[in-house]
Amino acid sequence: MSEHPSVAALRARFGAALAGASESCGDTIVRIKADRALEIFTWFRDDPAQSYDYLVDVTAVEYRDPELPLEVVWQLRSLTHARDLRVKVTLDKAGPLEVPSVYDLWRGADWLEREVYDMFGISFAGHPDLRRILMWDTYHEGHPLRKDFPLRGHFSRAEQTRQALAANPEAHYSMEELSIAESYDDLPVDMRDRLARGERGTV
Amino acid sequence: MAGRTVEFALSTPVLDQHGRVSHAPLGAPAQGEDDLHGEHMLINIGPQHPATHGVLRLVIELDGERVVRVIPHIGYLHSGFEKLGEYRHYNQIVPLTDRTDYLSPMANNVGLALAAEKLMGITITERCQVLRVIACEMSRIISHLVWLGTTGIDLGAFTPFLWTFQQRERIYDLQESWTGARLTTSLTRVGGMMADVPEGWEDGLREFCRTFPTTLREVDTMFTRNAIWIGRTQGVGAMSSADAINYSLSGPMLRASGVPFDVRKDRPYLGYETYDFDVPVGEHGDVYDRYRVRLEEMWQSARILEQALDRLAKLAGAPINVADARVILPGKRQAMSDMESMIHHFKQVMEGVKAPSGEAYLPIENPKGELGYYFVSDGTAKPVRWRIRPPSFINLAALPSLCVGALLSDVIAINASVDIVMGEIDR
Numbered sequence: 001m002s003e004h005p006s007v008a009a010l011r012a013r014f015g016a017a018l019a020g021a022s023e024s025c026g027d028t029i030v031r032i033k034a035d036r037a038l039e040i041f042t043w044f045r046d047d048p049a050q051s052y053d054y055l056v057d058v059t060a061v062e063y064r065d066p067e068l069p070l071e072v073v074w075q076l077r078s079l080t081h082a083r084d085l086r087v088k089v090t091l092d093k094a095g096p097l098e099v100p101s102v103y104d105l106w107r108g109a110d111w112l113e114r115e116v117y118d119m120f121g122i123s124f125a126g127h128p129d130l131r132r133i134l135m136w137d138t139y140h141e142g143h144p145l146r147k148d149f150p151l152r153g154h155f156s157r158a159e160q161t162r163q164a165l166a167a168n169p170e171a172h173y174s175m176e177e178l179s180i181a182e183s184y185d186d187l188p189v190d191m192r193d194r195l196a197r198g199e200r201g202t203v
Numbered sequence: 204m205a206g207r208t209v210e211f212a213l214s215t216p217v218l219d220q221h222g223r224v225s226h227a228p229l230g231a232p233a234q235g236e237d238d239l240h241g242e243h244m245l246i247n248i249g250p251q252h253p254a255t256h257g258v259l260r261l262v263i264e265l266d267g268e269r270v271v272r273v274i275p276h277i278g279y280l281h282s283g284f285e286k287l288g289e290y291r292h293y294n295q296i297v298p299l300t301d302r303t304d305y306l307s308p309m310a311n312n313v314g315l316a317l318a319a320e321k322l323m324g325i326t327i328t329e330r331c332q333v334l335r336v337i338a339c340e341m342s343r344i345i346s347h348l349v350w351l352g353t354t355g356i357d358l359g360a361f362t363p364f365l366w367t368f369q370q371r372e373r374i375y376d377l378q379e380s381w382t383g384a385r386l387t388t389s390l391t392r393v394g395g396m397m398a399d400v401p402e403g404w405e406d407g408l409r410e411f412c413r414t415f416p417t418t419l420r421e422v423d424t425m426f427t428r429n430a431i432w433i434g435r436t437q438g439v440g441a442m443s444s445a446d447a448i449n450y451s452l453s454g455p456m457l458r459a460s461g462v463p464f465d466v467r468k469d470r471p472y473l474g475y476e477t478y479d480f481d482v483p484v485g486e487h488g489d490v491y492d493r494y495r496v497r498l499e500e501m502w503q504s505a506r507i508l509e510q511a512l513d514r515l516a517k518l519a520g521a522p523i524n525v526a527d528a529r530v531i532l533p534g535k536r537q538a539m540s541d542m543e544s545m546i547h548h549f550k551q552v553m554e555g556v557k558a559p560s561g562e563a564y565l566p567i568e569n570p571k572g573e574l575g576y577y578f579v580s581d582g583t584a585k586p587v588r589w590r591i592r593p594p595s596f597i598n599l600a601a602l603p604s605l606c607v608g609a610l611l612s613d614v615i616a617i618n619a620s621v622d623i624v625m626g627e628i629d630r
Contacts, residue, residue, distance in 0.1 A: 025321050025563035055451050056566070057592045061579050064587055075564060075575070075592070079448065079464060086564065108451025111600035119285075134278040134629060144286055151290055 004028035006050055006085050014040055019090070029086045037089055038100040038126075044076060044087075045105050052076040052085065055106035058113055060120045062147050072099050072122060091122065101127040119145035243271060246611065250279050254357050254615045257625030259599075261614070268610050273603040277596075280629035288589030292555030293319045293393050296589060301387045303591060304627040306349050307342035307570045308388045309378065316391035317472055318565040318576035322558045325394050325530060330521040332473045334396055336511045337408070339473070339567070340504040344415070345374045346570030346622075347497045347504075351422060354494070354619040358435050363422045370415045377407055393556055394531050395524030405512055412505045412512075419501055426494065436491035440605040440617035447488060450601040453594050454572025455496045456621065460488030466568035480507050490620040497622070530556050555584030564592075571595050571622055591630055595623040 007021045007030055017040060019031040032040050044052040056075035069090040076085045089099050101124035102109045113124040114133040121143035124130055132139060141154045153160065249260040258279035264272040284303060288296045296319075300311035313335045320327060327335075348371040352364035375385045381400050382388040390397050426432045442450070447460035457464055465482040467475040483499035485492030524531040532551055533544035558580040566575040572594025579588040598621050605621075606614050 024561040025324070027562070027564055029562075053448050056573070057564075057575060057577070057590070059577065059588075059590045061588045063579075064581060073577075075577075079462070082469060084470075084564075106451060107446075107449050107604075108597055108600065111596065112451075115596075134281045136278065144283060149286075151286060 004083070004085065006030070006044070006083070009047075009049060010040070013043065027084065027086055029088060031088045031090065034089045034091065034099050038102070041074075041087075041100075041102050041105055044085075050078065051080045052078045052083075054079050055102065055108045055112075056084070058102075058109055058116060060116050060122055060145075062120065062145070064147060066093075066147070069093060070097065070120065070122065072116065074102070096123075097121055098123040098125055100125050101130075103127050119143055121146065248614075250276070255618065256353060256623055257628075259618075259623065259625060259628075261602075261618070263606075263611065263614060265611060268612075270606045270609050270611060270614060273606045273614065275599065275602060277599070277625070277628050280625045282630065284630045285589055285591060289586060292584050293558065293586070294556065296586075297391060298387065298389045301389055302626055303593070303630055304346075304569065304571060304574070304595070304624050305386060306624050307346040308386055309338035309382075309390050310342035310346075310567065310569050311574065312388060312391040313338055313473075314565065314567040314569065314574050314576055316393055317567065318563055318578055319393045319558070321565045322561060322563040322578045322580055323393065323530070323556070324559075325525055325527070327394065327525060328522050330399075330515070330518040331395050331523045331525075333511050333514045333518060334400065334523060335391065336473050336475070336478070337508060337515070338390055340507045340511070341374050341377065341408075343504045343570045344501050344508075345371045347501050350497060350570075350619075350622045351494075354616075355422075355426070357615050357619040358432065360425065360432070363425055366418045366421055370411075370418045373411050373415070377404065377411065380404060380407075392524070392531070394527060399523050400515075405515060408508065409512055412508050416502065416505060419498065423498065427498075433491065435613075435616055436494060436620075437489055438487070439490045439609065439613045440620060441487055441489040442601065442605060443488060446604075450604070451597050452572070452601060453597065454568065454570070454622075455493055455500065456572060456598045456601075458483065459485035459492040459496045461486055466566050466573055470566060472565070472567060478507050478510050480504075490616050493620045493622075557582065557584045558586070566592070569594055571624065571627070572598055591627070593627045593630060595621070595625075596628045596630075599623050599628060 004021075007018075007028065010030060010032075011018050011021075014032075014036065017033045017036040019033055021028065021030045023029065044050045054077040056077050057073075058075075059073050061071040061073060069092050072089045072091065074087040076087060077083070078085075091097050091099065097120075099122065101113055103113065103124070103126065110127075110129075111133060113127050114130060116122050117124060117130050118132040118134055131137060135144070142149050144153075155163070244265045246263045246265055247260070248263065249255040250258040255261065260276040260279070262274040262276065263270055264274075282302070284299045287299060291299070297312055297315055300315045301308040304311055316335075348367040352367035355361070355363040355367075378388060379385050381404060382390050382397065442452070442460050444461040447457050447462055452460065453464075461484060463482060463484045466472070468482055480503045483496045483503070485496050528544070528547045529551075532538075533541075533548055537544040538548040539545070558578070560580055560582040562577070562579040564575055564577040566573045573592065574594055575590075575592030577588070577590035577592065578586045581587045602618060602621060605617050609617065
């Protein structure tokens with residue numbers, strides 16, 4: 001099978017920022033360096049020969065082998081050229097788990113990046129509202145799709161129940177909502193102070 | 204709203220003795236009180252509310268009756284399917300897919316099997332392909348029927364709900380006689396199907412395809428030129444094609460905005476390129492166009508089903524499973540009488556089907572949009588990562604921007620038009 005046209009173009013233009021290209025089951029995968037990722041994504045979207053205008057998916061992969069790094073995966077699609085491309089950035093687990101957000105390029109990235117953050121603990125620099133999405137704001141057991149997270153969670157069922165009963169239900173509302181609620185004036189003074197400082201609730 | 208005019212003046216506005224409008228035509232904003240001195244109001248809808256179609260919670264900030272901001276809260280139905288998948292053999296993941304988009308379980312099963320087969324490099328038999336096409340299109344019809352009925356209820360039309368659910372029940376009966384279950388179908392296996400259709404089953408589906416368009420015609424008569432329906436849907440929650448692409452919308456949501464992308468046509472699977480069907484595309488990207496697109500898709504699905512049934516008749520008696528003892532379980536009689544078959548049976552049940560190292564992403568056109576399954580394998584019988592690309596989740600992410608500036612009552616219409624299913628959003 002001939003090489004994907006975007007791979008050659010990427011190599012010609014960004015050279016060293018392309019960490020590798022491979023193919024698996026007919027899908028082309030390119031690995032790029034995190035520090036130039038945003039630049040490359042912008043080029044992918046705006047260059048007329050690429051025009052990857054559609055972001056299919058953003059996700060992450062952690063391998064069972066603890067030595068292997070985390071991978072952030074973007075599935076791109078060009079509706080114009082009828083092409084698909086999978087882009088990966090590898091993240092060393094020892095380093096900061098952060099990649100640039102593509103929110104400004106594709107708005108579809110909004111919730112997808114929040115989900116990756118929620119499930120893997122990977123931050124997306126530049127995302128305007130990066131908070132948990134499937135788990136609640138005050139969830140503090142960790143990031144469920146990481147391999148060091150046990151299938152049944154860190155706490156026993158009894159402990160989870162105990163925590164739920166002991167929780168302050170107000171803490172489950174995001175501070176953002178409470179700040180515009182009618183009952184804002186009725187909130188305890190310390191809570192209003194915390195709101196003013198932009199703090200999130202805790203259980 | 205270029206070039207679209209709808210006349211739906213039901214009465215002439217009349218002023219009462221206080222100078223207030225007493226008969227307002229639909230669409231004309233009534234003269235109300237001044238807003239609450241610019242003060243915003245916060246409304247909470249859900250998580251237990253029939254119009255949110257599941258456990259979705261919307262916090263809506265209102266200026267008068269205008270929506271300033273919508274904050275959706277999801278996750279109430281989170282079950283950790285993706286995590287569970289990492290602890291299961293590929294065939295054991297099939298039952299999990301029943302429970303994601305539970306309005307089209309058979310199509311999800313098909314998508315999962317296709318993704319696993321792409322990963323393992325398996326080519327399925329011709330009869331299996333046709334059966335899977337039938338499963339996908341039946342799912343499309345029931346999912347759209349549910350959508351049509353519940354959206355009707357959301358906008359105040361109760362009767363079409365009864366008609367559509369009656370027809371949906373007929374497909375559920377067919378599903379039950381094929382798979383033994385109405386909802387938890389678990390129809391596919393890697394490399395084949397759980398079962399072939401029972402004797403005489405095709406006649407039932409043919410009869411359904413022949414008679415159910417009557418309901419579509421009835422709904423069409425009730426809604427398409429109905430002044431109330433048009434008033435509630437046209438120009439509501441509109442999204443341009445450029446925005447629809449930018450927001451990664453898929454399925455009817457994307458096509459209603461005028462983007463002619465359908466995975467069945469553009470990334471064909473199961474031989475969809477050999478079927479004769481049209482992809483309806485909208486023009487304005489509003490709630491009305493989404494309704495028209497979904498209605499037309501049901502007609503097209505019926506067309507595909509009839510073609511598939513013709514092919515199925517020609518393939519009578521052909522195998523549904525690949526002839527590979529490492530992938531497909533041997534029959535019970537064989538497993539109990541033949542040593543080799545018994546070993547294969549044992550190894551498959553105990554060790555599962557091993558996939559080579561690698562990864563595969565396979566999208567299919569589900570009723571809700573593009574459903575993609577992404578598998579990463581390290582060579583064992585359980586995937587390292589099983590990712591569901593959930594169409595409802597990504598379509599719902601556009602809800603806040605669709606609702607800004609709309610009326611509170613439009614939020615219900617817009618939310619209905621997205622066609623969400625919380626099992627898939629929360630996974």
